[in-house]
Amino acid sequence: MTLLQTLLAEQLPVEVHPSTQAMGRAAAEVAAKIIREAVAMRGVANVILATGNSQLAFLEALRVLPDVPWQAVNAFHMDEYVHLPPGPPAGFPLTLRRNIIEHVQIGNFFPVPGMAADLEAACQGYELLLRAHPADLCCLGIGENGHLAFNEPGAARFDDPHWAKVITLTEESRRQQVGEGHFASVEETPAQAITLTIPALLAAKHVLAIVPEARKAPAVRRTLTEEVSTACPATILRRSPHARLFLDPASAAEIL
Numbered sequence: 001m002t003l004l005q006t007l008l009a010e011q012l013p014v015e016v017h018p019s020t021q022a023m024g025r026a027a028a029e030v031a032a033k034i035i036r037e038a039v040a041m042r043g044v045a046n047v048i049l050a051t052g053n054s055q056l057a058f059l060e061a062l063r064v065l066p067d068v069p070w071q072a073v074n075a076f077h078m079d080e081y082v083h084l085p086p087g088p089p090a091g092f093p094l095t096l097r098r099n100i101i102e103h104v105q106i107g108n109f110f111p112v113p114g115m116a117a118d119l120e121a122a123c124q125g126y127e128l129l130l131r132a133h134p135a136d137l138c139c140l141g142i143g144e145n146g147h148l149a150f151n152e153p154g155a156a157r158f159d160d161p162h163w164a165k166v167i168t169l170t171e172e173s174r175r176q177q178v179g180e181g182h183f184a185s186v187e188e189t190p191a192q193a194i195t196l197t198i199p200a201l202l203a204a205k206h207v208l209a210i211v212p213e214a215r216k217a218p219a220v221r222r223t224l225t226e227e228v229s230t231a232c233p234a235t236i237l238r239r240s241p242h243a244r245l246f247l248d249p250a251s252a253a254e255i256l
Contacts (some may be wrong), residue, residue, distance in 0.1 A: 005250065005256060009224040010238040014245045016252040020212040024057030027210045027246045030107040031058075031137060032065045034206050038136040039072045044107075047169065048076045048138040048196070048204060050149070051095040053180045055141060057209045058246075063103040070104040074133050078140065078149040081190040082112035082166060112164070112194050119166050123194060127163035138204035142211045145172040146219045146232035150195035163200035168192055179215070198236060207243035209234075214250040217228060221254035 005016040017023035031047075037046035049055070062068070077096055093111035101109055110129055116122030145153055152170050174189040183189040201207065211220055223234040223245075237243045249256075 006253070007255075009245075011241040012224075012238045012243055012245055014224065014247065014255075016247045016249065016256065018249065020057045020248045020250075021061075021210055023210070023246050023248045024059075025048050025061045027058045027067075027139070027208050028065055030206075030244070031062055031208060032068045034137045035068055035073060037173045039069045044072050045137070046074045046076070046133040046135045048078055048135050048140075048201065049096060049100070050078055051099075051142045052080045052141045052143075054212055054216065055098060055139070055210060057212065058139065059099040063100045068104070069239055070106045073106050074110065075101065076110050076130060076133075076135070077105055077112055078138075079193050080112035080196040082114050082119060082192040082194060084114060084190055089249060108221035112196075114194055119194065123162065123164040123166065123225065125162060126194075127200070130163055130196070135204035136206065138201050138207045140201060140207065140209055142209060142216060142219050142223060142234045143173060144215055145170060146222055146234045147173060148198055148236075149202060150193045151198050151233050154177070154232055156198055156230045158198055158230065158233075158236055160197040160199050162197055163203075164194060166192055166198055167195050198233060202236070202240055202243070205242060207237070207240060209237055209243060209245045211245065211251050214247040214253060216251045217247075217254045220245075220247060220251050224255055 004018050007014045017026055035045040113122040150167050174186045175188045177183050222232045226232050226235055228235040
């Protein structure tokens, strides 16, 4: 595996790969190894996956790797819009199905229940499900404003007592969804979502942060250089020794 550069940001190993595809393959190989080892040890692997556009190269590489015991995998994901109206297929469970679940014989998929009538009860139920299936692996991105999942700057909590909750999206996050082509306008983008909290994400035994593209370069720089705080939630990755950050040249442009 050819790397352009490696560095250590406090406790966070950072890898810069020569292309988005190389970054995706490298992260996929690590993820597949973690899944294989978990299944060999316990007969099952519990995995939390992200669904943003930044994950596409990773998911495309992961779904074609050989000898991944998908039938023994329980898959979760980390956020979903609340009561998304019928229309464009922008919901995250559908995105995950299209990009990996339809391509492999996965054991179980547990979508975040964004359409539940009682959202508080749905969040509590999803938390119980996560706690009953301790995650071996969490694969996530970093938002353009530094969010992890939908834990937004200023509102995120590193010590959140909940593992799933309803949040209000910032306008920047809603603009990002428009920019990625999921909605035609900010007004059409839902204002609320259910998100796994930062403690839930970081409870996984292994955390792979997969962050390509030039639009993420400012967030990557902030993640690696700013004070660890909820002003940029992704900065907490520097204090997470079980995490690993994968970049391509475009996303690493402001740190090289």
